[in-house]
Amino acid sequence: MPDTRHEPIRAGIGTPLSRVDGVAKVTGEARYAAERPAAGLLHGVAVLAPIARGRIIGFDETAARAVPGVVEILTHENRPGTAWRDRNFSDETAPPGHPFRALDDATIHFAGQPVAVVVATTFEAARFAASLLRVRCEEEPHEMDFNTARVEAYDPPKKRSGHQAIKARGDAAEAWEAAPFKVDAEFHLATEHHNPMEMHATTVIHGQDGSLTVHDKTQGAPNVQSYLCSVFGLSSDKVRVVSEYVGGGFGSGLRPQWQVQVAVMAALKLERSVRVVMTRQQMFTHVHRPEAWQRVRLATDDVGQLRAIRNEAVTATSRFEDNQENVVNWGLMAYACPNADGDYKVAQRDTYTSGDMRAPGAATGMTLFEMAMDEMAETAGLDPLAFRLLNYSKVDAMSGLPYTSKALREAYRAGAEAFGWEGRPFAPRSMKDGHDLVGQGMATGMWEAGFQKTSARARLTSDGRLEVASATADIGTGTYTTMVLVAADALGMDPARITAKLGDSNLPKAPVEGGSTAAASVGAAVDLACRALAKQLLKAARKVEGDPLGRAGLDDVELRDGCIVLKEDRSKSVGFTQAMQAAGLDEVVAEETAGPSLGGSVSQMRTSRATHSAVFAEVRVDEELGVVRVTRVVNAVAAGRIINPKTARSQILGGVVMGIGMALHEETFADLRLGRWMNHNLAEYHVPAHADVADIEVIFVDEVDPVVTPLGVKGLGEIGIVSTAAAVANAIWHATGQRHRSLPITIDKLI
């Protein structure tokens, strides 16, 4: 009989658990893509295009080739053949258009495009030789000014998957004209570049049989694998992509970036193992959050009830792909209002294609919309929170569909109470403390609650240890830990006896980790696999002498502390390993797939799904110096069931910090004459430092929702950034009485 004297371990969904990969990460045992050892490794360093648009005439390679250790210089003239297929699904996250192909031909599409890769026996030799390589170009006129590009903005002809159609209601134009109180304001968001701790890097290990093991910095190993197979015409059994640890992504790792293209190209040509690492400067040459313009018109009746919402936006894309986001939809969904319309366009300029960056679309469009909402509240003479409550919508106001759950009212209440919103003076410039003007602002956040088809495997071995595995990623979000907690919950096991494996294209298939869908999707798959495994254990338990569980089904037993316990007679139980032994099994394995169409109910189809938040911020503005300090943020989040309160809180903290960056710091400047991003390093591209971040309180309100996903989980990776910058901007108005409609609100704008 198993030992049941001690208290059973009750860890599972809802238990705060430290990251199971935490020790490996802080001790350096966890290796990133650029840290994977390989015998006879070569190093590649990319040379970037010095102009924004034109053609390569030729290369002066003599000096570079003379550097000792240089093995090869790859360019479009001597690269190995590719099997580029002009189809977008070679990368599951690509927008419509023609994906960038590194070293494809002589065309230069953007400044910073890789045009050559110097490969050498050491990184130092490759870098030095790269600095000696001369690229001769023929320049063509380019356009990098968003304001100029915006004049020719257009409705993207092909829709990106996940791009939501805008649905108007009523007659917003007429209602806006007729209403007594109105706001008409234009907003702007600067270009932002992702700056994860880990730069994009790839180590390709070339096997003797020609197979490739590609250690890549990515948010989706299977996506990179199928991409490489389609680019180079390789069969999938010859390419394995691994990304066990990822030092942050924020969306920059959703699409395969150019370093993986050129690293594989070099490995194939030289039949050697090759590593390519982007420098921090080079990180500013690829994906970025698009610069955005948004015009919001709002109108209310005499008591502050919304009569019209008109929401228009344009975001930047490249000349070769139509990157598009859901920018204006949020404003049409969020509030009850009989008349609403929206318009969304993209504008081309000569850069790399913009792309997803944490809460793409909402972080832009909901944030700027919520700044307009603050102006509307002021114009209508209402407290900003009271104004939002007055216009609260229980349903998705754009589709008219009910939400599977929407505990935003509770989030407003909990957030306002924790923040101490009550008693906030209505008028700006009402709170002064010494040199500082103090202001308080708030905003509503929204994000999708997505669920994607995902597979997972559970394996229990005779030593009583469980391994759960899926090809998904952990980009710092805590996926390893949520997988362990879900398995512990499903099988009633001590989390210390469970390990999670992920980030490997050989593991059960999973989509890219994006859109805050991984916790709900991988969680559901792990749960299914564990339940299937439990069924097998129950069957094996029949072989135990005396058959103590009899004909009991899964509903008749409880799984706890590694045992199957009969509910109606708790003295009767069988240990997992005892059952396996009796049945002569070394291991029990189950693999299952979860997905929206697999077991999703009809009621799920006729609903809207979203997470919500109420963000409150307090700022102190030194009027003489223009310095803004965000002294307090309270972010109250309604995101369904929380698997791991500890890592969940970390996600919101990180999102709020990025939101502070969006409000005050982050901005990439273009030199319009050269057509280049200028501040391409962390000294000049500012992100919040410790001194910029003070008190952040995270609240999760109760939201029970068994419909949204099988475990009632909604996902948290992105909601924390949405509208945080709006709460800060609204607080800056409350402090100073000045409306700043262009983010970030830097010192120069305040003095």
Ligand code: MOS
């Ligand atoms: Mo996120 S922008 O979906 O990685």
